[in-house]
Amino acid sequence: MTRRGIWIGLSLAAVTAVLLFVLAKGFGRDPHEVPFQLRGKPAPDFTLKRLDTGAPVKLSELKGKPIVLNFWASWCGPCKMEHPVVAMSARRFGQEFQFFGVVFEDTEENARVFAGAPDPSFPQLVDERSRMAVDYGVTGVPETYFIDAQGILRDKVAYPIDPRTMMEKLAALKQPAGPVSEVVR
Amino acid sequence: MTAWVLGLVLASYAPQQAGSALLDPPREARVQALGKQLRCPMCQGLSIADSSSSAARAQMDKVRELVAAGRSDREIRDYFTSRYGEWALLDPPASGMNLLVWLLPLLLLVGGGLAIARTMRRPVPVAPAATAGTEERTPPADDPYLEAVRAELRR
Numbered sequence: 001m002t003r004r005g006i007w008i009g010l011s012l013a014a015v016t017a018v019l020l021f022v023l024a025k026g027f028g029r030d031p032h033e034v035p036f037q038l039r040g041k042p043a044p045d046f047t048l049k050r051l052d053t054g055a056p057v058k059l060s061e062l063k064g065k066p067i068v069l070n071f072w073a074s075w076c077g078p079c080k081m082e083h084p085v086v087a088m089s090a091r092r093f094g095q096e097f098q099f100f101g102v103v104f105e106d107t108e109e110n111a112r113v114f115a116g117a118p119d120p121s122f123p124q125l126v127d128e129r130s131r132m133a134v135d136y137g138v139t140g141v142p143e144t145y146f147i148d149a150q151g152i153l154r155d156k157v158a159y160p161i162d163p164r165t166m167m168e169k170l171a172a173l174k175q176p177a178g179p180v181s182e183v184v185r
Numbered sequence: 186m187t188a189w190v191l192g193l194v195l196a197s198y199a200p201q202q203a204g205s206a207l208l209d210p211p212r213e214a215r216v217q218a219l220g221k222q223l224r225c226p227m228c229q230g231l232s233i234a235d236s237s238s239s240a241a242r243a244q245m246d247k248v249r250e251l252v253a254a255g256r257s258d259r260e261i262r263d264y265f266t267s268r269y270g271e272w273a274l275l276d277p278p279a280s281g282m283n284l285l286v287w288l289l290p291l292l293l294l295v296g297g298g299l300a301i302a303r304t305m306r307r308p309v310p311v312a313p314a315a316t317a318g319t320e321e322r323t324p325p326a327d328d329p330y331l332e333a334v335r336a337e338l339r340r
Binding site for chain 2: 011015018019022025034035037038075104105106107110129130131133134135136137138139140
């Protein structure tokens with residue numbers, strides 16, 4: 001093979017390798033997946049009122065016990081499916097973790113019907129105009145965020161959480177900060 | 186029946202809230218321009234300024250709030266990329282991996298152009314004059330087919 005032929009072959013191989021790399025990067029992930037950029041960063045502070053009593057709840061005053069924040073809405077079908085899982089977890093692990101629901105883009109009246117009866121297992125917070133949801137990078141509902149006892153956002157589940165995933169995330173939340181699950185959709 | 190179907194359909198949509206109060210025209214123009222650059226998380230390729238979804242409205246409210254607070258365009262874009270990543274930008278910056286996407290077509294275009302230019306400049310090989318091969322292709326004088334053609338022409 002001539003020197004020119006070798007150069008052409010090498011150039012074609014290099015271009016093909018770069019193209020394959022770009023395609024592998026592109027096709028290897030879900031294009032609709034929104035990255036979770038706040039992992040390992042301090043959870044944005046918030047002050048929201050409770051749906052039942054109207055009393056303010058401030059994140060910075062809750063440190064010391066891990067927190068589970070579940071964003072939901074009464075108009076969201078998957079949230080209805082997920083709610084019993086979060087409620088059961090709140091009843092069972094409420095001594096170790098603080099569970100809060102955050103009402104996303106909904107009326108208080110609808111939210112009360114959804115969460116108030118028959119089982120107000122964990123406090124629901126009202127996020128006026130979804131300001132806090134945007135601070136957390138919420139892309140839709142349901143989404144569940146896990147904040148450790150030091151106020152660091154450790155993980156997020158962007159789909160209806162199932163009991164097994166909830167157990168795994170709660171167990172991870174009790175561990176010292178380190179590599180955490182990449183389950184973000 | 187109609188009421189039941191309507192109820193079922195409407196129940197699956199978020200109650201619409203109006204956007205926050207508009208700012209003065211120059212600042213509101215900035216809000217809209219920034220909104221056009223940010224991707225709606227609940228839609229397919231729409232900007233938050235063009236989407237009617239509740240999440241897009243909430244993000245436009247945040248843009249308005251940040252503009253009103255005197256934040257620069259860059260700071261506002263940074264606010265969104267720090268939460269949603271570069272995914273939030275409809276026109277991601279040409280840096281890092283993105284640079285490949287910008288540069289690769291250009292490189293291929295330049296490479297292809299150079300290859301075409303080289304081919305065009307190369308002298309066209311002249312067809313070889315009558316050679317031994319041509320002689321070989323000359324049919325022998327007593328070729329029966331050639332004789333048949335000649336006979337046909339003579340008629």
